[in-house]
Amino acid sequence: MVLSEFTYVFAFGTMFALLEAFNNGANDVANAWATSVSSRSVTYRQAMVLCLVFEMTGALAVGARTASTIKNGIIPIAAFEGNAGVQLLAFACASAGAAIWVMWCTRNSAHVSSTYSLVSSIAGVGVATVGASKVEWGWSSGSGLGAIFAGLCMAPFIAGCFGAIIFSLIKYTVHKRQDPVKWAVWTSPFFFLIAGTVCTLSIVYKGSPNLGLDKKPAWYIASVTLGVGFGLFILSGLFFLPYVHARVIKRDYTLKIWDVLQGPLLFKRPAPADAAQAKVPNYAVVQHDENDDGNLAPPSQAEMLEKPPKSVDADGDAIEVGSDANAHYHALLEEARQKHHAELRNKKGPLGWAMRTLHSNPMGAGSIYELHNLKACLIRLPAYIVIMFTYGLHYDIHKAQVGIEGTPEGKRMSRVYAHAAKYPNETEYLYSFVQVITACTASFAHGANDVGNAVGVWAGMYAAWSTSTTAKSKEPVPLWQIAVMALTICFGFITYGYNIMKVMGNKLTYHSPSRGSSMELGASITILIFSQYKLPVSTSMCITGATVGVGLCNGTWRAVNWQRVGLLFFSWVMTIPIAGLIGGGLMGLALNTPSW
Structure with missing residues (x-):
């Protein structure tokens, strides 16, 4: 392959690598923030700002400076026999296969994992390039396709269990009490302790490749994580607890956010004489404007249609049938x-x-x-x-x-x-802060760890193009490449993330801050366990499983939209063959194109 062909292929691959990163933000990152936005703990615009800050901080400050160029060793380096041109083309086709599939899914609001799409595309490229026998299909110490796809069912189930346990703790410790608002206030430092510990562990195992914290002794890791957790516990007891006590129990509507610095002095602050209701947001899922009765009347053309015949669905409701x-x-x-x-x-x-x-x-x-x-x-x-x-x-x-x-x-x-119980806004208000902490930590860890995965194939293409030699299994990644990839991910979330967020969260089950914080903590714990055993797992699948687990805590399976859950699982499964076929098909066409 001559230099000009190298350049054309590199440009082709770069375009699709950036498109794949864009889709990563519009799909995976949007899914991570969907829980917080659905629960109304943050607005979509606030989520954009927080995502940009923490995603970029994680990527640039402690992000990986080396990246796996061939995802988890799926295609052996020796299989390319020193042909840099074929390796460059393989990376480009793998990026194209993943980007095309994820873009189509995002456009149609079908949620899939960007990581699984890229892995599947690489597997398809491997079959087209070196043959199925040389692709690593087995477990291979947690790096083969067998280990990667094992998490397809295990991760959502485990995350669902952890999410259900955490929400059950909140439900029976706070929501079911005689005075849930007081219980929520006085137990809030305990949940900050849980969130602080889990989030610190998440950074240690998922977001510290450059700091090397995950290589420290067990006693060191335990000291750091518990130290941060108990530190947050003490700080929340000194400052957060008095603030929310004045706001939701004394109903002090004159309180400003900077008054939190007064700490315990707020306990002595008298409440306004006319305080009748706590000044907290309304966390109800369904809200209507003053001039909106909640019913959208069909346009005149629909009113002119002849009344269609009626039938009855599984729940006994009348439904329209016919053209x-x-x-x-x-x-x-x-x-x-x-x-x-x-x-x-x-x-x-x-x-x-x-x-x-x-x-x-x-x-x-x-x-x-x-x-x-x-x-x-x-x-x-x-x-x-x-x-x-x-x-x-x-x-x-x-x-x-x-x-x-x-x-x-x-x-x-x-x-x-x-079928979902609705809890007082004053109670839910306490857990919106915990949820923001977990969401910001997820963005930090994603920027530090997953950006390295997204930039890996691009780094391999850059190495093969710039040196005209095959890239190694691990390639150094320039800081500018990480910055470009992280910005592209954030741009995808900001401009196109709504397409996934509108079908996640409240279209699976009823959301609220206490539920949402449980979902995010359950997903974080699952990711930590899989990371400890070096098993790759999709963050999106974990948060989806945790969402279903918390939804079932309402006491009935009817509190979960199983049709949407089934569509999600179907899209996960179909990602494997379709992304593989697209990537492999492109590679097969490119390798076998007649030349003269």
Whole structure:
């Protein structure tokens, strides 16, 4: 392969490596923050800022400076027989296979693991390049395909158990008590102790490759983790407990966030004479505006449809059947979309201008090459660019998660929510702080560890292109490559993460801060266990399993949307053959293309 061909292949591979990182942010990182946003512990915009800060800090401060160029040794280095061109092409096709599959899934709001997609694509490339016999299909000390895919079922189940245990502890220690608000306040330092210990262990085992903390003796690791945990326990008792005591028990609505620095002095602070209700957010999943009765009336065209025949579903509810029922369903969805876009057109700023531009310059009749349509396209093009970068910043995640009322999905979610107990906002408020800590830690660990996985194939391509020799199993990664990859991941989350967040969280089960913090802690503990035994695992699968486990703690299986869970599991399983076929097919075509 001549130098110019090397450059073309490297450019091709770089494009798909960055696209794969973009999808990583839009898929995996969005899933990690979906629990916090769904629980209303943070807004989507706050999650964007926190993700950017902690993802970049983890990647640049303590992130891995070496990366596995051939994911977990799936394809032996010797299999390339010193041919740098074939290895470069293999890396490029592997990135392309993973990126194409994950992008399609993200576009269609189907959640899959970026890591599993890349591993599957590499396996397909390995079969096309060196043959199935030379691909590591077995356990191989936790680095083969057998070990990687073993977590497909084990990890969600274990995470579900841990999430259920933690939420049950909260449920019977706080929620089921005679005065749950007081119990929540006085036990809050204990849950900070649990969160601090688990999050510190997460950083030690998942986010400290450059610090080498995971190589320290057991007594050192125990001292650090327990020291941080008990330190957070003491600080929360001195500052956080008096603050929330004044806010939710004394109902001091005049309290400001900086008053937390007064510490125990807040116990002596008198409550306002007119204090009637604690000033805390409303954590209910379903909320309507003052002028919104919660029912979206179909547009006039739907009202004109002939009344379709009725049938009855498994729950005894009447459902529409026939061709008109589908038209009625799509009319409801279009009505909701138009309502959302109307709200955006009233906003100030770039997005409001862009939405007004599209609304004022619709495409006319006929094909796109008609003169009036060409003019409209030229006017609409700048607006499309603005929308691409800013639409996600204004997307209403909560309305999208609940489902359009009157549709089959909306009715299904109403039934799911009906089986979940609703707890006082004052109680839930206490756990929103714990949830933010766990979510920020997850972003830090992802930036320190998973960014290294995302940049690994790109580092291998760069080494093969720049030296014209085959890359080693471990390649040094320049800091600028880590920065570019981390920024691309954050950009994917900020601009496109809403597409996954709208189907996660509240579309699986009912969310609240106490539930959400239990889910994130359960997922973190599972990841720690798998990391200790050097078994690769998907963070997304762990948080999904923990979500289902906590949902079952409502006391009935009906509190979980099993249709959505089944679709998630189906997408995980289908990732393996499809990503493998795409990557392998591209590699096979490239290797066997006629040349002259």
